[in-house]
Every structure is written in C-alpha cells, then in structure tokens.
Amino acid sequence: MHLLVRENRTLDEQDQAEDLGLPPADLVVLSFTESDLLGLSHAYNQRVTENPLVQTPSLQLTHLARLRHPMSIDLYIDTTLQQARCVVVRLLGGLDYWRYGAEELAGWCRANKVPLALLPGECAQTLKTSPNQQADDPRLAELSSVEPEKRKRLIEFFRQGGPRNMACALHLMGTMAGLEIDDGAQPEPVPAWGVYRTFAAQLGPHKGAQPGRASNPLTPQSIDAAGGSPPQTCGAAYVPCSAVLPKGLTTRAVLLFYRAHLLVSDHTALEVFAQSLAAHGCAVDMVFVTSLKEVEVAKGVAAYLAQVQPDCVLNGTVFSSKNQQGYSPLVQSGVPVFQLLQPGSTQALWQQSARGLTRADLAMQTVLPELDGSISTFPLSFRQQATPGHPAARVPYAPGIALTVARIMGWLRLRCLTSAQRKIGLVVSDYPGAGLAQESGHVAHAVGLDTFASLCSIQHILQNDGYKTGTLLPRAALVAALAKSPCQPFLSLAEYQQLATRLEPAFMASVQAAWGPPEHDKMVQNGQFCHRVVVQEHLTIAVQPDRGQAADRKALYHDPDSPPATLMWRFTSGYSMCKN
Structure with a gap:
C-alpha cells in the first residue's frame, strides 16, 4: 500500500514542550498518521451534514507528532481530556514510540473510568506484505480498557480504511463512550484497485466516450461516489482555441490515483479537476490503485485500459510507473500519459520558494515520470495550512487546474484531428555563443549533432504521414532562411493587444517596465513583429527569439527575475494561438 508521504513521524523531531490548547470533546482520537485523522474528520463531517437534527458526540482529533514532550x-x-467519554490512540511503530504518553493516558483513564483503546498503527497492506509483522501488540491490549471484541473490530476498521469503515469506527467509539447503541457492523476490505467514479463528458458522444457509463465489469469492486468529497468548481478559466475539441466530439481519460487518498477522503482536488475536464468534453474514469508495481494491480489496470481505450491517461501516482522488468501498464496503453502534480507543501511555501517544488516532489512527480515518457502538468492542489495538532487536508489550486485542463485538452484536440488538419511548429535554439557577434548566437546548435539535417528528416516524416508541409526545403535553404535571411512578419500589433488582454495585468506591467511599449520594439516593422520564420502550409519552423536584449545576452539569458522580452513571450504564446 502507498502511504501518504507526510505520515511517518519520529520522537526526536521536537524536544520543546507546547500547549496545543485544543478544546475537550466526548471522543478523543490521537494518531501519528494523518490518514487516520483525515478519514475520521471526513466521516464526522459527513455524518453531521446528513443528520443535522441528530445529536452527534463531539470529536477532537490530535496529531501525536505535536505530543512528543512529556x-x-x-x-x-x-485540558483536552477533561470531558472525554472515550479515548482512542493509534500508534504507528508500537508502544515504544510513545511509551510515556500511553502509560500516562492509561493511568488517567483508569482513574477516571474512561474507556481507552490503544491500537497498533500498521495497515492491512503492510501485514499482507510483511508476514513477520504482528497483527496486534499485547502490550497495547494490556493497557487498553475496552472490550477485546470491540477493540479488535476498531483495529480492523482503521486498517481497512475508507469512508464506510471510518464511519463505522466513529459509531463504535460512540458505543464505547456509552452514547450510542452498537449495531454490530463489521469491517469491509477495500480492493487493491477499482473504479471510484465516472464524470461524463458534457458534449455530444464520440467514439471514444461512453457518457454516464457504469463501472467496468473488470473492476473488482466499485466505490460508491457518495462516500467521496463533493466536487467543487475551479472557476472560469480562459482556454485557448487550440484546446477546444472539434464541434460535437468528446474524449475520454482514465485518472489513476492512490487508494491511500481514497481511504482518507483526501481526493477533492482530483474530483474538481475531473469535473473541469468533463465540462470541456472529456469524460473521466477515476481509478484508485495501491501501487502500479503490484503485479495484480498492474494486470488489472492494463486490462481496464485495453477495454475502455481512453484517449489519454492521467497519472496521479508518483515515482516511475515501471516495475523492475521495465513494464508499465500506462506506457503499454499507447496513449499520451500526463503526470498530475500535487506538491507536498502549502501554497504559501511553494510561492515563496525560488525553486517551487521540493527535491522530493521534483524527483517523484517530475523527473522519474518524465523518464517514462509522461507529460508534465501544473500543481492541482496544496496542503492546507492546519491548526497545530490537527491534520492537513489537500485543497484545490484553481489556476493550476485550469492550466492543466488546457494542456490536456490541447493534446486531445490533436487526437481528434487528421494529420492533414494538424499544424506543427518547430523551434530551434539560438543560444549565446562565445566569440560571436552580440546580435547573433549559435542558431540550431547542438554539440555533435546536425540540427538542420534533423529538420529535413522531420519534414519528410511529416509529409509521409499526411501532414501538409508544402514544398520541402533542402538543408542549405533552411540554413539560409533561419540564419541569414531577413526577418519575416508573423504577428501584428493588433493581434498582440488581443493576446495581452488574456494575461495577468501584473505580468504585462513587468514586461513593459523592463522592455518598453511594444511599438518601440526593434523587431516591429510597419506594425508587425518580425522574426526568422519559415512557413510551409501547416508546418512552421522558427528560431527561438531573444529572452532579453542582444547586448546583454549572456547576463540575462537565464535570469529568473527578468521578465521575458516582448518578442519572446509574444512568439511563444501568440503565434500558436493566433496563427495555428
């Protein structure tokens, strides 16, 4: 089973005493894992929402990572335990990880006749893969004061997890407190993989879509959508015309995410994202998995993908999707795979960091998936800023969701078009070179490689595949056009003004402050931005524009604090949107 990255805690992370100041409650639950706390929190909120007129025992959840000092x-x-009617502690790692707290709690509960359940923290998957792992710790059982049968059921409710089991655990704790009647509910296992829910596309049917389709029969078990968090909207967002599907067509995607997120009901951001894709014409099947490296899970996912034949795969798992033999059910699907990004930090920390992602997030969610051939996306969510001692759920990040939807829909639009309808842009580098004139660089330079020969090969490949490439230029003609010929007009000032209205005002202000008004740009001639561009029907080949001014090429080329020059951003964003 995949455990959430933020779960494991140790005793030596903090050695200062603190008063959490958490208010008392009928039911008090402490755990080293946020999975337990988030799952109970969701179950409690769901219960209060569904039964507003029923008196519900109050609940206090506390992370043991903040209770290490005696x-x-x-x-x-x-303070917090003074009104407790039942106390439950789940110890990942056993008694020795929190011996002082467990013994003090046991003494207080005995003196005050409060039921206490001390539970081992290992999950069902850990016990399955580690035969030597004990299912229970007799020392914890000895310190507990609840009935052994109820304690055993409580252990299994937590081990299996999921909305239903967490709701049952909450009710069982109420019976231990003498506030509710035991209904005898038993734990139910959650399968290693399955379809959680489907979001139907909101446009007309397409051969690859089955709007409103029920869960696939290959799935071992389907999870009721009512057990998840209600999706939210991520707000209206501008989607370029290149990301709009042809009229009357829809597409289909399969979104894979960790079962661990399902078990704690911490997948709201993924539902928001899936709902947004569906609103743009892409049906989404949300499929949970323990790990793609488990043999049976990989086989099941591969069979599911082969049957539904999605137009793309959205991967919410991390690391490489390949096993030790190099096999990946995602790569074998033969469709684009997009790596979904959910950083482990808060949004504030992400924005304050010059790097953005932590080393772990870069390695697990960007580098390793890219080695598999996955396409990177943008952050969909961040960790919530939580009160000390309380669990931190994930919250959707609307700008990242909008950008990710636009990127995916752009690729899906291409899949709906024939080769003759597609328009391709090839951009070659123009890197600053030592000893060269300041106004030029190494056009299409690559050490030990012939970029212009590659361009010629690409032209022939595209033409043979049915792309409209016009008259193919030989190598010498490409060199002349891209390195020696005068610049060609490619974007008018009027088109630029239209593009500028779609970008953040602060960004546009920074560009103008750094480089002046667009009409004063040295690359503007007769109201047109000009650049070294070759257009061959649906194929465009161009040289990368300067990021700054030619006189400061080396100093500004990799300066993260300087906004891109006027021509640079107009070319990269404007040409594709207005021309193609």
Whole structure:
C-alpha cells in the first residue's frame, strides 16, 4: 500500500514542550498518521451534514507528532481530556514510540473510568506484505480498557480504511463512550484497485466516450461516489482555441490515483479537476490503485485500459510507473500519459520558494515520470495550512487546474484531428555563443549533432504521414532562411493587444517596465513583429527569439527575475494561438 508521504513521524523531531490548547470533546482520537485523522474528520463531517437534527458526540482529533514532550502530554491530559467519554490512540511503530504518553493516558483513564483503546498503527497492506509483522501488540491490549471484541473490530476498521469503515469506527467509539447503541457492523476490505467514479463528458458522444457509463465489469469492486468529497468548481478559466475539441466530439481519460487518498477522503482536488475536464468534453474514469508495481494491480489496470481505450491517461501516482522488468501498464496503453502534480507543501511555501517544488516532489512527480515518457502538468492542489495538532487536508489550486485542463485538452484536440488538419511548429535554439557577434548566437546548435539535417528528416516524416508541409526545403535553404535571411512578419500589433488582454495585468506591467511599449520594439516593422520564420502550409519552423536584449545576452539569458522580452513571450504564446 502507498502511504501518504507526510505520515511517518519520529520522537526526536521536537524536544520543546507546547500547549496545543485544543478544546475537550466526548471522543478523543490521537494518531501519528494523518490518514487516520483525515478519514475520521471526513466521516464526522459527513455524518453531521446528513443528520443535522441528530445529536452527534463531539470529536477532537490530535496529531501525536505535536505530543512528543512529556510536559506537552501532561498539559494535554489536564485540558483536552477533561470531558472525554472515550479515548482512542493509534500508534504507528508500537508502544515504544510513545511509551510515556500511553502509560500516562492509561493511568488517567483508569482513574477516571474512561474507556481507552490503544491500537497498533500498521495497515492491512503492510501485514499482507510483511508476514513477520504482528497483527496486534499485547502490550497495547494490556493497557487498553475496552472490550477485546470491540477493540479488535476498531483495529480492523482503521486498517481497512475508507469512508464506510471510518464511519463505522466513529459509531463504535460512540458505543464505547456509552452514547450510542452498537449495531454490530463489521469491517469491509477495500480492493487493491477499482473504479471510484465516472464524470461524463458534457458534449455530444464520440467514439471514444461512453457518457454516464457504469463501472467496468473488470473492476473488482466499485466505490460508491457518495462516500467521496463533493466536487467543487475551479472557476472560469480562459482556454485557448487550440484546446477546444472539434464541434460535437468528446474524449475520454482514465485518472489513476492512490487508494491511500481514497481511504482518507483526501481526493477533492482530483474530483474538481475531473469535473473541469468533463465540462470541456472529456469524460473521466477515476481509478484508485495501491501501487502500479503490484503485479495484480498492474494486470488489472492494463486490462481496464485495453477495454475502455481512453484517449489519454492521467497519472496521479508518483515515482516511475515501471516495475523492475521495465513494464508499465500506462506506457503499454499507447496513449499520451500526463503526470498530475500535487506538491507536498502549502501554497504559501511553494510561492515563496525560488525553486517551487521540493527535491522530493521534483524527483517523484517530475523527473522519474518524465523518464517514462509522461507529460508534465501544473500543481492541482496544496496542503492546507492546519491548526497545530490537527491534520492537513489537500485543497484545490484553481489556476493550476485550469492550466492543466488546457494542456490536456490541447493534446486531445490533436487526437481528434487528421494529420492533414494538424499544424506543427518547430523551434530551434539560438543560444549565446562565445566569440560571436552580440546580435547573433549559435542558431540550431547542438554539440555533435546536425540540427538542420534533423529538420529535413522531420519534414519528410511529416509529409509521409499526411501532414501538409508544402514544398520541402533542402538543408542549405533552411540554413539560409533561419540564419541569414531577413526577418519575416508573423504577428501584428493588433493581434498582440488581443493576446495581452488574456494575461495577468501584473505580468504585462513587468514586461513593459523592463522592455518598453511594444511599438518601440526593434523587431516591429510597419506594425508587425518580425522574426526568422519559415512557413510551409501547416508546418512552421522558427528560431527561438531573444529572452532579453542582444547586448546583454549572456547576463540575462537565464535570469529568473527578468521578465521575458516582448518578442519572446509574444512568439511563444501568440503565434500558436493566433496563427495555428
């Protein structure tokens, strides 16, 4: 089973006492894993929402990572536990990870006749893959004061996880507190993989879409959508014409995400994302998995993809999707695979960092998936800024969702077009070179490679595949056009003004402050931006524009604090949107 990255805690991370100041409650639950706390929090909120007129026992959830110091534990017992009717502690790692707290809690509960359940923290998947792992810790059982049968059921409710089991665990704790009647509910296992829910495309049917389709019969078990978080809207977002599907067509995607997120009901951002894709004409099947490296899971996912034949795969798992033999059910699907990005930090920390992603996120969610051939996307969610001692759920990031939807829909639009309808742009580098004139660089330079020969080969490949490439230029003609010929007009000032209205005002202000008004740009001639561009019907070949001014090429080329020059951003964003 995949455990959420933020779960494991140790005792030596903090050595200062603190008073969490958490209010007392009928039911008090403490755990080292946010999975437990998030799952119970969702179950409690769901119960209150569905039964507003029914008296529900109050609940206090606390992360044991904030209760490592003995004085912190004493303060917690003296304040938060004073009205407790039942206390549950789930210890990942066993008694030795929190011995002082467990023994003090047991003494207080005995003295005050409060039921106490100390539970081992290992999940069902860990026990399955580690035969030597004990299912229970007799020392924890000895310190507990609840009935053994109820404690055993509570252990399994937590081990299996999921909305239904967490709701049952909450009710069982209420019966231990003497506030509710035991209904005898038993734990139910959650399969290693399955279809969670389907979002139907909101446009007309297309050969690859089955709007409103029920869960696939290959799936071992389907999870009721009612158990998940209600999707939210991510707000209206501009989607370029290159990301709009042809009229009357829809597409289909399969979104893979970790079962661990389903078990704790921490997948709201993915539902928001899937709902947004569906609104743009892409049906989405959300499929949960423990790990793509498990043999049976990989086989099941491969069979599912082969049957539904999606237009793309959206991968919400991390690391490489390949096993030790190099096999990946995603790569074998033969469709584009997009790597979904969910950083482990808060949005504030992400924005403050010059790098953005942490090393772990870069490695697990960007580098390794790219080695598999996956296409990178943008952040869909961030961790919530939580109160000390409380679990931190993920919250959707609307701008990242909008950008990711636009990128995916652009690729899906291409899949709906024939080769003759597609328009291709090839951009070659113009890197600053030592000893060269300041106004030029190494056009199409690659050490040990012949870029212009590659361009010629690409032209022939595209033409043979049915693309409209016009008259193919030989190598010498391409060199002359891209390195020696005068610049050609490619974007008018009027088209630029139209593009500028779709971008952030702050960004446009920074560009103008750094490089002046567009009409004063040295590359503007007769109201047109000019550049070294070759247009052959639906094939465009161009040289990368300067990121800054030619006189400061080396100093500004990789300066992250300088906004891109006027021509640079107009070319990269404007040409594709207005011309192609």
